[in-house]
């Protein structure tokens with residue numbers, strides 16, 4: 001197996017957490033599915049039930065009643081948004097540090113995304129959330145970006161107080177906790193992604209969890225063909241739910257990979273968290289460096305180290321100098337960038353949002369008369385001044401699970417040497 005290794009030119013080795021640990025266990029599980037000639041979850045020659053096993057794993061781990069696997073985090077978001085009955089006339093509040101799928105799930109459902117500031121936790125600012133809730137607010141999408149949570153308890157309280165549904169997007173924080181309680185167990189619903197660069201991976205994949213019977217049944221129907229299924233795995237059109245599904249099932253092949261991966265989740269996040277704590281301490285000792293505010297450092301799942309500098313110019317100089325000093329990944333990697341360069345994770349980099357492009361030629365949802373309330377909403381840079389300032393001054397370093405203690409020390413040294421060159425030390 002070819003693995004990128006650490007070198008002086010490439011201090012950020014193999015960055016993608018889950019896939020780094022793909023081994024015999026994944027190969028054995030997939031082989032079982034193929035030998036059984038049963039890659040479909042509902043019926044087949046000799047179904048191995050890996051989808052059922054992974055769903056049960058998450059129900060147990062999160063203390064949730066319902067769990068349904070889907071074929072991507074994007075599919076999971078769509079399923080959760082449809083199950084929440086979001087449509088024309090509704091807005092969904094979400095932080096401006098996000099991923100395009102958070103926006104598209106709402107827009108495709110006919111609703112309006114409304115942006116909320118982030119604070120120095122790099123997740124939703126609860127004060128701005130409370131200011132922005134209106135009678136139009138159908139749901140709040142709390143996105144646990146970059147591996148850890150912010151003030152999740154306070155946000156859950158605000159949602160309860162205003163009687164709005166809380167959906168957690170835990171795509172980037174699988175395995176993270178808040179004072180021992182897993183992220184994904186705070187909201188009415190939560191979603192996960194198992195795409196390639198997530199903490200554990202099936203290549204592609206997603207999950208929707210909830211407790212309420214209605215939300216669970218609707219999530220099931222939307223991920224399927226719009227109806228319930230009977231015990232034999234056949235569609236049952238006679239039940240209460242008769243709607244339009246997306247058929248975003250996970251195959252047994254993906255679930256087999258995922259079953260092996262979830263056994264490794266705590267080991268993987270443990271490794272990344274240890275190195276991340278080392279980086280935060282070492283780089284954070286440089287005068288002017290402000291590490292991400294972690295409300296519960298022990299709950300960080302660890303894949304990203306976020307450091308804010310006094311000015312945008314200093315942030316850029318630090319990136320340029322440390323990359324020249326070797327703090328960069330191998331081919332196709334991401335690590336050590338200004339956060340403004342983090343693509344569609346930054347609201348104003350989403351062209352279709354800024355330009356309010358419709359999902360069809362009629363221009364919906366923006367042109368929908370039921371959404372007239374949102375006609376003055378702006379999504380261009382400047383819409384969230386607090387976030388814009390934070391992002392301009394911040395640098396994101398990926399924390400590969402392959403990073404060793406010595407490797408992390410070398411990264412810290414390069415950061416200190418660079419800080420000396422620009423007079424911070």
Ligand SMILES: Cc1ncc(COP(=O)(O)O)c(C=O)c1O
Pocket residue numbers: 072073074075077098099101102143145169171172193194195204205206
């Ligand atoms: C915060 C967040 N939500 C949702 C998704 C969507 O997941 P997927 O890529 O599996 O569709 C991602 C993926 O990168 C993400 O980062």
